[in-house]
Amino acid sequence: MSLRPLIDLVVTRVRRVSSRVMELELHSPDGRSLPQWEAGAHIEIRVNDALTGPLVRHYSLLGATSGRLADDDPRDCWRIAIQRGRPGGAAEQLQQRLRPGQRLQASTPQNLFVLERHDPFALLVAGGIGVTPIHAMTRSLLKRRRAFAVFYVGRAIEDMAYHNELAALAGERLHCHPTSQAGRPDLLALLKRQPDGTRVYCCGPVSLIQSVERAAAVLGWSPDRVRSEHFTAVSPGMSEKPFHPNLRRSQLTLRVAAGQSILDVVGAARVDVLADCRRGECGLCVQTVLHTDGALDHRDSYLSVEERAEGRSLCICVSRTQGDHLELDL
Amino acid sequence: MNSTCEASALELRIDPPRLPLDEAQAENGGLADHRTPLIRNCWYVAALGGELSRTPFARRLMGTEVVFYRTEAGEPVALRNRCPHRSFPLSKGRLDGDTLVCGYHGMAFEPGGRCVNLPSLANVPAGARVRSYELVERGPLLWIWMGDPDQADPDAIPDTQWLASPQWRTVSGSFHFKSDYVSMHENLLDQTHFPFLHPGAVGTPEYARSKLSVRREGEAVVIDRMLRQSPPPGIYAMPTGLTGKPVDRFSEARFQSPALHTAFARIVDTCPADGARGEFRFNITHCFTPESQGAIHYWWFCSRDFDLGDVAKDEFLRQASAKAYQEDVDALEAILEGIQNDAEPFSELHFAPDKPGLLMRRALFERARTEAGLRQSSVCNDRIDLCRNGINPTPPST
Numbered sequence: 001m002s003l004r005p006l007i008d009l010v011v012t013r014v015r016r017v018s019s020r021v022m023e024l025e026l027h028s029p030d031g032r033s034l035p036q037w038e039a040g041a042h043i044e045i046r047v048n049d050a051l052t053g054p055l056v057r058h059y060s061l062l063g064a065t066s067g068r069l070a071d072d073d074p075r076d077c078w079r080i081a082i083q084r085g086r087p088g089g090a091a092e093q094l095q096q097r098l099r100p101g102q103r104l105q106a107s108t109p110q111n112l113f114v115l116e117r118h119d120p121f122a123l124l125v126a127g128g129i130g131v132t133p134i135h136a137m138t139r140s141l142l143k144r145r146r147a148f149a150v151f152y153v154g155r156a157i158e159d160m161a162y163h164n165e166l167a168a169l170a171g172e173r174l175h176c177h178p179t180s181q182a183g184r185p186d187l188l189a190l191l192k193r194q195p196d197g198t199r200v201y202c203c204g205p206v207s208l209i210q211s212v213e214r215a216a217a218v219l220g221w222s223p224d225r226v227r228s229e230h231f232t233a234v235s236p237g238m239s240e241k242p243f244h245p246n247l248r249r250s251q252l253t254l255r256v257a258a259g260q261s262i263l264d265v266v267g268a269a270r271v272d273v274l275a276d277c278r279r280g281e282c283g284l285c286v287q288t289v290l291h292t293d294g295a296l297d298h299r300d301s302y303l304s305v306e307e308r309a310e311g312r313s314l315c316i317c318v319s320r321t322q323g324d325h326l327e328l329d330l
Numbered sequence: 331m332n333s334t335c336e337a338s339a340l341e342l343r344i345d346p347p348r349l350p351l352d353e354a355q356a357e358n359g360g361l362a363d364h365r366t367p368l369i370r371n372c373w374y375v376a377a378l379g380g381e382l383s384r385t386p387f388a389r390r391l392m393g394t395e396v397v398f399y400r401t402e403a404g405e406p407v408a409l410r411n412r413c414p415h416r417s418f419p420l421s422k423g424r425l426d427g428d429t430l431v432c433g434y435h436g437m438a439f440e441p442g443g444r445c446v447n448l449p450s451l452a453n454v455p456a457g458a459r460v461r462s463y464e465l466v467e468r469g470p471l472l473w474i475w476m477g478d479p480d481q482a483d484p485d486a487i488p489d490t491q492w493l494a495s496p497q498w499r500t501v502s503g504s505f506h507f508k509s510d511y512v513s514m515h516e517n518l519l520d521q522t523h524f525p526f527l528h529p530g531a532v533g534t535p536e537y538a539r540s541k542l543s544v545r546r547e548g549e550a551v552v553i554d555r556m557l558r559q560s561p562p563p564g565i566y567a568m569p570t571g572l573t574g575k576p577v578d579r580f581s582e583a584r585f586q587s588p589a590l591h592t593a594f595a596r597i598v599d600t601c602p603a604d605g606a607r608g609e610f611r612f613n614i615t616h617c618f619t620p621e622s623q624g625a626i627h628y629w630w631f632c633s634r635d636f637d638l639g640d641v642a643k644d645e646f647l648r649q650a651s652a653k654a655y656q657e658d659v660d661a662l663e664a665i666l667e668g669i670q671n672d673a674e675p676f677s678e679l680h681f682a683p684d685k686p687g688l689l690m691r692r693a694l695f696e697r698a699r700t701e702a703g704l705r706q707s708s709v710c711n712d713r714i715d716l717c718r719n720g721i722n723p724t725p726p727s728t
Contacts, residue, residue, distance in 0.1 A: 076346065279456075
């Protein structure tokens with residue numbers, strides 16, 4: 001059950017923007033204005049049908065992607081980009097469903113990745129599909145006439161969605177770094193050459209965010225000078241595989257696929273669990289673990305080290321088990 | 331139109347649903363009135379600089395409760411006055427250095443709005459934030475931006491430099507009353523009411539009949555008036571010492587933005603006594619900020635460029651201005667109360683001298699309409715159907 005209101009949307013346009021990324025235009029079904037949002041904001045998209053099972057996915061809102069600052073999307077239109085997932089995976093199945101005419105529900109926009117208004121200099125760092133909020137932030141910073149630069153990391157230039165549009169917007173302020181040619185980026189050197197007081201906004205894989213945070217720490221920057229956003233709370237080195245939660249009090253055994261969360265599946269089974277942030281921060285969805293046959297994969301930032309060691313609590317919006325079975329007091 | 335493209339195509343699309351665009355236009359002939367949604371993408375006066383201190387205070391602006399304070403360095407801060415957790419008014423909390431601490435559960439917010447301490451959790455969630463508004467101090471005024479943050483351009487704050495200039499002496503006052511900014515602006519652009527609502531003080535019958543010229547300057551509506559060899563009205567006669575003497579009067583009344591009306595008057599004594607001053611200038615500044623639909627905050631300033639140290643003239647202008655503006659306030663409250671309590675259909679009559687007000691109301695209506703997203707955008711409709719034409723949708727590299 002969601003604690004936030006849901007909005008009905010219709011997919012109106014699906015467009016390939018790179019070898020791995022599809023862009024979606026979403027409209028309100030009646031042409032009325034959608035809630036306003038600021039750069040960095042995301043929506044939760046919900047799909048639940050026989051093919052995909054229950055899925056909740058977070059997508060950053062893009063704004064107009066024409067590469068021209070003067071273009072703005074009309075107020076009844078939102079734009080997101082989806083990266084192709086593993087064949088047969090949940091993201092792949094979701095992508096298959098999102099065709100023009102498809103109705104879906106989304107949350108109101110929420111912004112956990114807010115651009116501060118008075119940064120002396122902003123360095124935007126994008127990794128892969130993490131370019132989506134960075135694209136919106138680039139437009140905002142240009143409109144606000146603030147000083148900034150964009151550093152965009154991807155495997156190969158043809159995989160990097162919107163690199164042409166970003167170049168049209170940001171010009172010399174954009175630096176693209178395809179790792180297939182240029183190798184791993186030297187983030188320490190990158191941060192070192194930024195102007196005094198620079199704040200970094202980083203969106204991409206957890207490994208990239210952690211590397212930026214480490215480089216900032218080495219340079220003695222306060223942690224507040226690196227802001228980041230990631231939607232898949234993946235613990236490095238841990239694989240994501242399906243498992244079967246057993247809800248003892250509800251007498252239900254469910255299946256959580258790779259790419260799904262326990263919370264999605266429990267919610268779809270109409271077991272009422274309170275949850276708010278869905279990113280392991282607020283602690284509302286924490287459940288008591290009665291038994292599991294593998295190590296718990298804690299991906300939240302809510303539980304203390306002691307609670308994790310105890311192994312009796314689990315933030316079911318992001319955390320999993322590495323075993324096959326998980327018994328919850330639910 | 332449903333697309334029939336193959337799944338492997340670069341693009342699939344259908345036409346988005348559209349609201350009939352004339353729905354809003356039909357309402358009231360495209361003129362703003364007291365029901366028109368408030369314009370948010372505009373700099374408004376939030377407070378006078380002197381009102382902010384190290385003690386938080388709250389004011390309702392544009393239908394939103396805002397809390398104000400100053401940092402230890404004296405920087406003005408405006409935050410939404412509602413804790414994002416359980417809606418406790420943050421103005422009832424306390425300052426801890428530059429952070430505002432909620433009086434209910436102790437969440438602490440820095441001036442940018444980010445929560446930096448949440449006592450009941452070990453880590454502060456990234457989404458724990460209260461909206462912070464851009465607030466710019468110019469002379470005695472604090473200007474706030476409550477619209478789209480991307481459009482908050484401080485260069486767009488209207489010029490009121492005379493309020494802080496040593497060449498001018500200013501007296502001022504304020505009202506908080508039940509009216510709407512559309513009527514208030516129309517009142518100020520309507521100079522035919524002066525001799526009747528403010529007899530003896532502001533207008534004269536000759537002035538009401540004098541020819542005016544109206545022009546648009548961007549979104550501003552400007553009235554220029556010239557009246558030669560006519561005695562000045564009471565409010566200008568006493569301070570200039572020209573009671574009963576025919577003078578040339580030049581005035582400009584300007585609807586500058588939804589937040590500001592200025593009136594500049596120049597009074598020229600064409601045959602001054604020996605050594606006496608021949609020209610006298612008054613700059614009147616009217617600032618309005620909707621508290622909500624149907625209530626406004628109003629700050630007025632009367633500035634003059636002569637006899638700067640004369641406290642008797644200060645006092646006269648303060649009292650005469652306050653009396654005249656109170657007459658406007660009373661009239662506008664009576665008008666809105668009447669409108670809101672009238673059940674019978676009504677349509678307004680308009681006359682030639684109402685043209686400046688009508689231009690202003692049309693400009694406000696258009697801005698409100700644009701903000702509501704009702705203007706048809708060319709972005710959606712002018713797109714080439716890339717799928718059908720087989721064109722690669724990626725724009726060329728620059």
